[in-house]
Amino acid sequence: MIGEEAGFVRAVRVAGPGREFLPTTEPVDIVVADGRIADIAPTGNLRPTGFVVDGEGGWLLPGLWDHHVHVLQWALAVDRVALGEVANARDAAAIMALAPETDGRRIGTGFRDGLWPDSPSLDVLDATTGGVPTYLINADVHSVWMNTAAFRREGFELVASGVVVEEDAFEISRRLNAVAPEVADAAVERMAHAAAARGVVGLVDLDMTWNDEPWQRRSARGFDALRVSYGTYPQDLDRAIAEGLRTGDPVRGSTNGLVRVGPLKAITDGSLGTRTAACTHHYPGEVGNHGLLTVPPDELVEMMTRATAAGLECAIHAIGDLANAHALDAYARTGAVGTIEHAQLVAHADIPRFARLGVAASVQPEHALDDRDMTDAIWAEQSAQPYPLRALADSGANLRFGSDAPVAHLDPWAAMASAVFRTRDGRDAWQPHQRVDIDTAIAASTAGGSTAAAEISPGAVADVVIVGADPLTADERGLRSMPVRTTLLAGRVTHGV
Structure with a gap:
């Protein structure tokens, strides 16, 4: 009962x-x-x-944990048009032309254009969607494809591709997620009970906003379905320090202690799908494009030093091998405690550094299968190891599994299956030498992770x-x-x- x-x-x-x-x-x-x-x-x-x-x-x-969730964005995704199976830009545009409107907008989510035969463009989307502001959010959330009406509504300068990336894309997502508090909280409550139905008792909320306020409100209203640790982003670091937020403390006003302050979350590079993950070697056919370091190394060190001094742990988004190297360097220089989020492409020499520095690898095993074809094509010339789960585990690193929902579904059993078998839908195992055993997968899906499991x-x-x-x-x-x-x-x- x-x-x-x-x-x-x-x-x-x-x-x-x-x-x-x-x-x-x-x-x-x-x-x-x-x-x-x-x-x-x-x-x-x-x-x-x-x-x-x-x-x-x-x-x-x-009880199981998902160590990386964008809670509100995932909760709202159920009411957005699913584009995960769309095979090209023209089909995506045609689907959005028939999509229902919400607050005068059409919103789709989950497309993956890395291997599309055609490219998103303003003209293609305008031709089908007309004057209704239309937004297509990439599965990795690092880009948003919009029509002219959406650009004008948001006050953004038009670009021929119709695609905004990185911080501009994050800002669009923040605006689309800015629904009424009662709508947001009802959606989050539904999401939490769905997670509990998959055995989840806790998650780390890394929504790209000031998370302290909504979690104070939800906690005051009696939220009790899950344990929650919520992140703070660099634009709010001064505020977090001034208000005395410290990792592990209960959210202010909490009566049950289930919701607690989590880490400082910093995004230091882009993504594979958007071809902005910071890598040692350039992307195929794009000489000079090594991705983007969105936080310079010295700035990252300064930010992590301030957070650590204030009692905040760190969660550093790093996908490409160059970004991972800089993130590990920053941990070494600052003595900060925390995680590297994603760790999707890691130089062989850097893999043992996770354990040596005590940095947990917060990884999403489903991404390896979502991205296997893109990885083989887009990262074919990279010398680092993609999705190195077994290598990290063998080196003694603490693995923590998550979904990055809405990038993948919030289901720890899917994450475990992908980590253990490196396949789904009958395909041969992808890079089977990076499988982990089921005991490691279960431990990585608990609160402490693979080396400190509950x-x-x-x-x-x-x-x-x-x-x-x-x-x-x-x-x-x-x-x-x-x-x-x-x-x-x-x-x-x-x-x-």
């Missing part, structure tokens, strides 16, 4: 971190008290207390999920479709029963 606090979990088999310390591989019972696991014993050896969750022989794991053990917080199949033996399709029976957050049912 949603909202009920469990006192006892009956007949579950522990499949995640912590199982190695149990005295049996048979089903166990678990006593929950004050939001924590108080005792574990073989089934039938403990007295049931309070509300009983019957695991019915299902498999128990620590465990099922007495004294641990009762953030757990019960699933209907053994993830340790599941095949690729089985992981993706994993049936989630019950999700508990500090012992309280957020999904199931």
Whole structure:
């Protein structure tokens, strides 16, 4: 029953971190008290207390986390036109001509033009969409294709391609996401319950805005579906410092401690799909285009130094190998604590530096499969390793899995399947030498990550999920479709029963 606090979990088999310390591989019972696991014993050896969750022989794991989500943008995406399967610019423009209007605008999301045979242009989009402001957000969110009416509405100077990139694209997304608070909060609530239905107990919100205000509001209204750690962006760093925000502190006004201040998030380069990720070698056919370093190295060091002094951890977006090298250098120079977000292309010599510097690799395994064809084409001449999950794990780096939703769907089971099998839809495994084992994937999908995973053990917080199949033996399709029976957050049912 949603909202009920469990006192006892009956007949579950522990499949995640912590199982190695149990005295049996048979089903166990678990006593929950004050939001924590108080005792574990073989089934039938403990007295049931309070509300009983019957695991019915299902498999128990620590509750799952998504370590990289743009919460509001993902929550709003359900009401936008999905363009992920569109194969060319003309088809995308034709689809948008028939799209419903919201507040006098048409909004599509999720297109991937990296391998399109034709290119987006102002003329192509204008020809089908006319005078209705129309916006197509790239799957990677680093570019937005707009028609003339949209450029005029936003006050942007027209460009022949119709495409704005990087900070201009982020600003457009911020404007499109600026819906009424009650609309935003209702969408986020729906998103949170959908996440709980996939076993998620927590996420890191990296929406590109001042996240402190909406999370204060949601917390005051009783948001309790997930744990949330929310980021701050460089344009708001002065404000965050002045207002005393420190990583790990509860959001101001919090009554339950579920929502907390997260890291400083800095975007230091572009993306693969927009061909702006900062790389050592140039992009094919574009001599001189090595991508963009959007934060100069010295500026990054200064920013991270200020954040660290103020008690903020760091989350540094770096996709290309050049950006990753500069981000690691900045961690080395500042002593900052935190993550590199994405780490999609990393020089072989830089891979061991993650572990040596204590920098977690916050990665999105689904992106490897979304981008496999683009990677093979656009990064074919790069000498660094793309999507180096196994190499990072073998070096001792702490992996933390996420989705980057709405770039990929918020589903940790999909992330695990992509990391373990490096394939989907029947295709051969892509770069199979970078697979990780299922234990690593599960650990990377918990709060602490692969080297500091939450465990099922007495004294641990009762953030757990019960699933209907053994993830340790599941095949690729089985992981993706994993049936989630019950999700508990500090012992309280957020999904199931």
